[in-house]
Amino acid sequence: MGTTAASAPEEMVIRLEKLRPWLREHQAEAERQRRIPQETIERLDEAGVFSLTTPKRFGGADFTTRELHDIYRALGAGCGASGWMVWAAAGGNLWGAAFADDVVRPVYEPVRAGNRTFAVGGTSRRMTGTARRADGGWLVKGAWPFATGSIHASHGFLAVFYDETDDAKVGMVLVPKDQLVERDDWDAMGLAATGSQTVATDGELFVPDERFSTPQRLAARVAELTEQGTGPRRGGLPRSLVTGTGVALGMADHAMEVFLGGLGKRSIPYSPYTNQLDAPITHLTVGRVHSRIRAAGRVADAAVAELDRYDRQGVDLSEDQTVQMHTDVAYVWDACASAIETLFRACGASAMAKRQPLQLIARNCRAGSLHAAHNVDTWMENLGRSLCGVDLGPASTSVLERRS
Template sequence: MAITASAGLDRPTGQELRARLAEMRTWLREHQAVAEQQRRVPQQTIERLDEAGVFALVTPKRYGGADFTTRELHDIYREFARGCGATAWVVWAAAGGNLWSCAFPEDVVAPVYESPWIGNRTFALGGTSRRMSGTARRVDGGWMINGVWPFATGSVHASHGYLAVFYDESDDSKLGMVLVPKRDLVTRDDWDAMGLAATGSQTVATDGELFVPDARFSTPEKLAARLDQLTGQGLGPRRGGIVRSLVVCTAIALGMADQAMEVFLAGITKRSIPYSPYKTQVDAPITHHVVGRAHAELRAAGRVADAAVAELDRLDAAGAEPSALQSLELHTDAAYVWDTCAAAVETLFRASGASAIMKRQPLQLIARNSRAGSMHGANGINTWLENLGRELCGAEAGVLSTSVLERGGRG
């Protein structure tokens, strides 16, 4: 099936999306607590985001989606997270389907993205281990899959899922991806976390075995070949793969930190410091020290993110993928940004006094969301410092535990 980039669709520019998200900032902040209570992004928020064109970020370019540089994406997500970091996280995570849309025949994928829908169309997950994925066995005309996939961010509002499956009981390299309508899956209302609770990252599962036709089964090898073909036609995603996605995600850490600093500074002229000679926090030298340190840490984190963003855009412009060492460095940069931002937000939270623990106060929610993001497996600072150090020292080690996305030939 020949394909061309969809024409005549409303593709907002990066500047337009940032402006629309800035207009929505108050709404998003007012609904942060509601989203946490519901443990998912409220449907009304999804509808407003859809009207603003935000879901162009999670639609492949050849079906009318946005095609932004890393810099543009980073700026969009930072503005987004200034409103609600958890909601921004859901949209960011759902963009994983953009890559895997390239692994399947166009007559299979096109109806998924071209039919009317409000919100993100797909989600993608699994592949790091058998515990996080399903299994598949060959049958006439396709595959019988069976499994449980936890942490299905983006699944609440999606119509389809890309799910990793192991198709050989004795060989962990035999890993595939299936495209499954969500209506064929069981969703478990089991996402109840201390941070990023609003992401609705529930578990999805099959009810026994489920038949998937051959056309809806693919592999990282097929993905890599198809990516080369689409790139040659000017229809493929930008280069950088999973590393680019993680660098873009640092914008969410920075955006939440921006919000935390704003909230903290808005309160220092109103709050006192009990058992001290200071009538308000702004009078106390410790407050100046806390703000100065947090600002310096966040400025440094922002500069690390900016350098990573610039490096990826340079590579993309040159038509090159990051090398193995560059990928390790960029991945470590992303983990550093998350760790630094989470620590700075926690410092601001602790300096806010006992009243900050009340759930009606936004800073406690931002602090929990920031720390949760920094604890995501892909953002673990200690893991990536070790991985980078091991590479630089030339130390031998086993194969990294990576997801099917990292095995897709791009990142």
């Protein structure tokens, strides 16, 4: 099918449901490899998934928030790490609008399986590169950790500070990946298969002016493309994060399926119950977990519907609405991770074995909830400050969130 042939969203969900047994069977191997295996990438490509990571004006999918959310939920129910990788690559792809079309178009034209680009922007100079002026461009230097999607991409959008004294002077450069060093240092307790390695320059790397941009240029270019009817849908980063809750909910769906599938096959040692299905605590656990996942889904559904309504009306989020969206996302991730962990504990010591899928699902979802953009304590505090009328103050954010 190829990544530039966008399928109807319903068809893509059906294909992912058919692919689900394969994804589940190969989750453990993907974790051992610390990357999504190439064969899985090719199967996802056949399902049309990588049209999500290509801009609409280059033939990519232009789905609503609801459609994206449902696709990520179907993908997360098969392999949470695969869902995370596709979602992250699609979100960072917004930076493709910051550059002239004749610069970006060749990135998306080659026929190959997988995402074309990845994007990395740190919250500090320690996690981001630097750039200094040179004749006709910039000399870029640095290392960028957590480069999700970099293994299968051909190009990267890399954040750079271009003023030694002013942290507001931050830009983004478009760099072919073959000009970067891949450190293969991603070895995490969860989402290990995302291959979120560090990429770095080998000394200083020359980047021509046409491959350098800024958040201000991105905002102006998005407005221009929107006026022409070829721009991304409204919502920016909050919309990307809301669609990503589908990955968390998909993992929670998988965990519940695994737990219910194992009932009647085990006892509760040191208790009167030779069959776990007979124990009232089992019924209580299932009821509570089901309700927690359902509640998380309703929170996500409300955010999805709100974003799609704003998109139809041509309305942008206010600052307070953006904080609420971030908090909703953090709540969903934490609720799903907690629900899965409850099921994991209810399975007893046998669930610790690596051959049992529940331990991997639990680690993957909790790892996703620890991402800075998903941290429930941070966003509950931010929401509380907003509701109490307390100035939020300047936030430490990545380059992807800096406003013009």
